[in-house]
Amino acid sequence: MIYSVKGELTHIEPNLAVVECGGVGFACRTTSTSLEGLKLGETCTFKTHMNVREDAIELFGFISLHELGCFKMLLSVSGVGPKAALAILSEMSPQSFALAVAADDVKSLTRVPGIGAKTAQLIILKLKDKIGKQSDFSGLEKVNTVSGGGNTSAASAAINALLVLGFSASEAAGALVSLPDDMETSEKIKQALKKLSSNR
Numbered sequence: 001m002i003y004s005v006k007g008e009l010t011h012i013e014p015n016l017a018v019v020e021c022g023g024v025g026f027a028c029r030t031t032s033t034s035l036e037g038l039k040l041g042e043t044c045t046f047k048t049h050m051n052v053r054e055d056a057i058e059l060f061g062f063i064s065l066h067e068l069g070c071f072k073m074l075l076s077v078s079g080v081g082p083k084a085a086l087a088i089l090s091e092m093s094p095q096s097f098a099l100a101v102a103a104d105d106v107k108s109l110t111r112v113p114g115i116g117a118k119t120a121q122l123i124i125l126k127l128k129d130k131i132g133k134q135s136d137f138s139g140l141e142k143v144n145t146v147s148g149g150g151n152t153s154a155a156s157a158a159i160n161a162l163l164v165l166g167f168s169a170s171e172a173a174g175a176l177v178s179l180p181d182d183m184e185t186s187e188k189i190k191q192a193l194k195k196l197s198s199n200r
Contacts (some may be wrong), residue, residue: 005046007020008020016029018047022082030060047062047064047073049062074127080123084115099173099174102135106120106124167196
């Protein structure tokens with residue numbers, strides 16, 4: 001098993017990076033997120049996952065361990081292959097993906113080309129418990145509470161108000177997660193709107 005590859009970045013194309021290590025070029029299928037900021041000729045390190053099929057052996061590489069972890073979790077869902085997993089993680093950061101799953105946000109997942117409502121619902125069904133148990137995604141325990149786990153009525157009212165205003169469940173949860181539990185509903189909504197507006 002190849003855990004990682006480190007070397008000179010010799011070639012880039014959409015969802016593919018070639019890293020030369022000791023005279024051997026490793027073709028790593030990857031996400032647009034991992035490719036951001038990389039330049040040809042620079043030294044880079046990809047954390048990798050090898051996918052073995054009857055007709056091919058493919059190496060998938062990611063700059064962050066969080067992204068690799070999300071990729072592996074997605075592959076554990078029946079019907080979600082490497083191509084779909086890369087598409088999701090090219091559109092969403094690991095944190096955004098985790099928030100979408102934790103908040104039952106089908107809408108955000110279906111924005112990814114090729115991901116329909118049934119697939120999005122299956123991903124949420126299969127991965128919600130797994131993501132909830134991960135310590136890699138800071139704030140998720142609180143996000144689960146904000147998105148319906150039964151914390152304060154102020155949090156529930158605030159997230160419902162943001163949904164009515166057209167924000168997705170994951171956007172609302174992400175904006176509310178860092179706010180104090182004892183903050184008044186109106187103030188929660190006001191602060192969340194400031195964050196959401198600055199991100200758009």
